[in-house]
Amino acid sequence: MDKQVGKFTSEQIVTHVIIGISIMFLFITGLPQRYPENLGWIISTIGLSKVMFIHRLAAIGMLSSAVFYVINSMLCWIFVGNKYFKKYMLPIFPTPGDISDFVSDVSVLGEQKTDYYKYSWLEKLSLWNDMVVNWAIIGITGIVLWAPWLFAPYIPAGYLSIAKSFHSGFAVFSLCVVLLHFYIVHLTPSKFPMSDSMFTGTLSKEEVKEEYPRWYRELSGEKQ
């Protein structure tokens, strides 16, 4: 077993970086619009038109990362085959084991560290939050709000209010997931000030053994 264990592909690293930068600007420019009484000073400092421009620019980054991830995953699956799917796509799908990992993590009295595989339930939550909430719900409602003239013939004008509620409401939910992800990955005492695996795509052998015991056992060939 190598000293460094590969966890993320280059494509995943690039997508993550673009999403990270985009989502930061989306929150900075989006939250003041939902809470103008508390964060309105951001809009008055930068200017509404510039805030909207930055918000839409960041949205392009977020949605193009979604397009890239989907196209790349599909093409890899088609041209590389099931080996790619089993190795890089299958592990991100939720399994019944994630529920027991979740229960183990939230039970404060538990003495044992959770026996994670390659991705913990929290990493899966972050990923699926990004795909379902950020890309699908917020992305689609964002497009409706961005270009209402495209949808005006098909939906009543009042539905823009509903789209706005979905858009801003789920954005707040997404912020909480991102904050949780940020805390666990970067701010826990063993990781502080940051985990560099999001840039290198690798973890040390010791880190894998400590944090992903089940994955380590599989890689090293140890008996379960």
Next chain:
Amino acid sequence: MSTEEVVIGDSLRFLFSGGIKLGLETDKIAMVSLALTIVVTLGALLFLSVTFDPERDAVVDPSEALGIFDIVLVYLVELCVTIGVILLTFLMIFMHAKSVKHERVL
């Protein structure tokens, strides 16, 4: 695991180095995916620009009359989000407690 070539320094084509290098085939696929992404994104932006209709570029009017179903839907969304935020906050506290506990154990 041993078949994976873990490269730090020469793998990433776009911004910086890192990640698992999957091989020439996936490198080509990544470049094709990037090209398709640029085409799709630019195409979508061009489509928005061409179809822009200032008369229909309506702003969200909160006074717009909504049906009872729509109002209930909006409240349901807000309720789900509120519950989600509360649960995630508790989750963060639990995870923090667990993390601190294991740091002490170690």
